[in-house]
Amino acid sequence: MESKNFKIHNKSSKPDNIVKSENELINKCLSIEAQLPDFMRDYFIFLKNSISLSSRHAYLNDIVFFCKYLISNTNITTAGTTKEISVEEFNRIKARDVNRFIGDYCSRYLINKTDTTVVMENHNRALARKKSSLVSLFKFLYRDEIIKKNITDGFNPIKLPKPQPDAIKKLEIDEVAIMLDAVEKGIGLTEKEKQYWEKTKLRDKAILILLTTYGLRLNELHQLNISSFNFNRGEFKIYRKRGKEVNMPLNQSVEKVIKTYLKEERPNPESISEEHRDALFLSLQKRRMSKLSIRKLVKKYTSIALDTTRESGYSPHKLRATAASSLIQYGFSIYDVQNLLDHDNVTTTQLYAAHKKNVKREIVKNFEWLEE
Template structure:
């Protein structure tokens, strides 16, 4: 029964994503439909949705800022219009991405965001060039923006304790928030403890079901990015937090279709990614105001702690679900550097003069004791 509910929830999510993609595709030039069909077998649904968002930004830019396109309609564009795009147009597009307005909202992109949008264009143009619908691939001449590695934002042990204390006591909350805290405290402690104690992603957290948890083996089953299943093991603190929460959770009558969902909202339905993001922000902004803590930063906190304890980058990559260990190595390079510095100081080639004097004195005393002992025996 639980497996059927989980399958039903996954099917419901997939349907919503398909509807979202179709809606986005309708806002793009009709010829783009071929592209999304062409990459369907090699990309996930979520990747195609992100590509569609990025392409919408690109075509909006063309119609707004590039003279060739300014008198054209989005729905009238054809694949041959892609050949009118110049290298200068693409370079101006990267500059446009620094700041632009859409639907009365302001948008900004750093190098990482620009690199992702350029990657979407690479895939787009590569498809039409490969299928011989355009004669050249202008995007292949573009240089990807250099992404500067940023320091990992994570919580230190005292900050972790302070965050969890703030959830349990509710002292950092406003009067209005405290009215709900009495109902959600146990749930909120469980959510933050799961993040900090397992390093799972926010989508993996919201997708958890009661039937996924195996208390006997101290583990639960999650669905990774790409739809792969994984088993995540947890320790005493996560076990205690989940046990405490489930005693309360089983007393709740949910809305139809949410019976097996682990973490429920006040409305008695499965919590969304957005609601958990807001939950983390609510407590973290008050307990650690100098750090912008998100669910992903809690994941980084766990990864950092695990790497410091084990020094095993492959284990960290496996537990966090990184498909490429180089991704993990890049993120935790600073910690590895600290460990290498410590290792360099651990090996002593020659004792200092003070240590040598002390050692010589100890050796002299030891020899004197042996000499006295021998005389006594004589």
């Protein structure tokens, strides 16, 4: 749907920009569904009502990719397009066919483009997601008696590495200070970067403070509007995964950087198009900042803190890890941090607690039974 013809009739509590982005993702899902066989129609309804929109999109992508594989790399179907695959042909699929797809084909395959060939590699985490998509599909088709056998018990297991605290990438507290010093004074920036920094330093600082204080996900920060903030109540609203609406409390530091940015640097509302007028963080073109622009901004300033190349700087998700470990180092309980960061499981938060260096040594050192 062309944006010039797109109008929002929004009666929900969600801001228009979120409704619009969700609608764009729904249209992508519908486009993929249109490429798949009609006997999967009830499965599409199942996905729509049982998982998040982003997961639905990911599952559909995996399934259409599997169907393309059936056509190009197997003798299971004679269909010319994924839409033409018949239910009888799907009934011929055995567990070993899926195992070959996931374990052999998906681990490394080629995509031929006009002037180059791209090598695609998937490690176990990505393969496990593809397996999960197909397990969901085949179990549903069996449950609804569309296929005759439940072949999912024969799918090979995929071992995922156990998360290790030492492998978590994050900034230390002193590195956060270096990063914030860089955004305030332009230290470590090239001459070209300083030209942009002069125009965006208050915006950039507000973004980094929000990420390191609350551990916001990239999507949560990207969706923020001016109307998300209620300074009288000292809070702002974000939308978590699965559409969960949450009010976050403002502290003095965050309130100060947001107000300073709005007052001293953000363009006059009258000069901004209606579509982007409520967006909190704007590009120099006076449009809502893209997720890619935010990623590049974060990598730039974290690379200065880490004294490394721009390419080796950290992603916004690493600042989420930074927020979690910093809060725990300051003495907050893992349950409070779990609640703030919206971790589904407290074991995720416990990984950051393990970063308290030498904590066992300090405990034992200060707990002597015998006096000298």
